[in-house]
Amino acid sequence: MATISRPSRALFRFSGAEAQKLLFDVVTGRLLAEPGPAIWWALLSPQGKIQAEGLASFEDGAFWLDVDRSVADSFLKRMRMYKLRAAVEIADLRDSHAVGWDGGKPLTRVIGTVAEAAAWAPADDRHAASRIAAGLAEQGTDFAADAVFPHDIGMDLLGGVDFKKGCYIGQEVVSRMQRRGTAxxxxxxxxxxxxxxxxxxxxxxxxxxxxxxxxxxxxxxxxxxxxxxxxxxxxxxxxxxxxxxxxxxxxxxxxxxxx
CATH class of the missing domain: 2.40.30 (Elongation Factor Tu (Ef-tu); domain 3)
Structure with a gap:
């Protein structure tokens, strides 16, 4: 199956000596500085609601995170705020790179340059149909920012939340919900x-x-x-x-x- 373009996704690259620490301390997933399958993650508010969610992977010495374009600006602003003086470079790749899907599982993706993406098939409903059949909610089409907890979309059951790694933004609320079974x-x-x-x-x-x-x-x-x-x-x-x-x-x- 040819790669299908997903223009609703915006891509960001996090690099630098403290990139892993920043992401480890801020987002829900366990992001490791080693190549492997993409990981589902979310950036939460202090109240535990999802501000942004997407997939993350480590390639070429950097972390690559995608989010729905509707929250791209706010995500970038928040991450720059959390970065402070850390040794991290956050690159906005919306004009240079694209995200696609090759027909695999819904929680997978393809990343390419804009030039490479020109050869991809145009966007259609196939990824959405696959995602819906799997019961996977996605920001932008199924819920808005600050509207749901990770448990509400099953992130706790599908590896999108690491309950062992310690603190991250909104962790106290999410951990309490997990511990007490109050979803x-x-x-x-x-x-x-x-x-x-x-x-x-x-x-x-x-x-x-x-x-x-x-x-x-x-x-x-x-x-x-x-x-x-x-x-x-x-x-x-x-x-x-x-x-x-x-x-x-x-x-x-x-x-x-x-x-």
Whole structure:
């Protein structure tokens, strides 16, 4: 399969003697200075909400992180603020590099120069369809900045949060949620959607969450699990079907532990 362009992604490169330490102290994932598969990560607010999320890898002596373009400016501003006087160079690669997808798992990517990306296939819905089928929510199409916790999109179950590495921005909130089992919202796959992003999903007429952008009638929704009590599930007054991702350890109808 030819590489498909993903123009919604913005790329940044972090290099320098203290680049790993900066990222280790700030983002949720365990980013190591060694080549390997891309790691899912998030930059959180002090209150534990996701400000930016994406994939990160280490190549050519630097860390390469991508984010949704809607939060690229704020991400760069925050990272420069956290950098202070550390020996880190943050390069904004939006004009020189591009992000694509080669048909592998949804949480993978291809990086190339703008010249290389000119030969890629134009953007289409195939990556989104693959991501939705896997039950993976993505910033920009499924949720906005400062709207969800990492647990709400399953980052705790898919390696996007390192619970052993110690402090990072928002760590106290996320660790408490993990320790106490108080996650209320989780991603589900909704079929039969004929409504735009952010349309409420209702159970027995009661709001349970909202759907992300749909592809061929399917979308990821971030929902309150405890709202699924057997009532009719609808989106824009139309019946829909809800299923759990294959990787889910949660179930519809379950209630979080008391905080």
């Amino acid at each position: 209320r919202r989780r991603p589900v796959i909704v079929s039969g959607v004929e409504a735009p992003m952010e349309t409420p999903i209702k159970v027995g007429g009661r709001d349970a969450g909202s759907v992300g952008a749909a592809v061929d009638g399917k979308a990821v929704a971030i929902v309150r699990l405890d709202r699924f009590d057997g009532g009719a599930v609808t989106v824009a007054d139309r019946p829909v079907t809800v299923t759990l991702p294959d990787w889910a350890t949660y179930r519809l109808g379950e209630s979080p532990a008391a905080d």
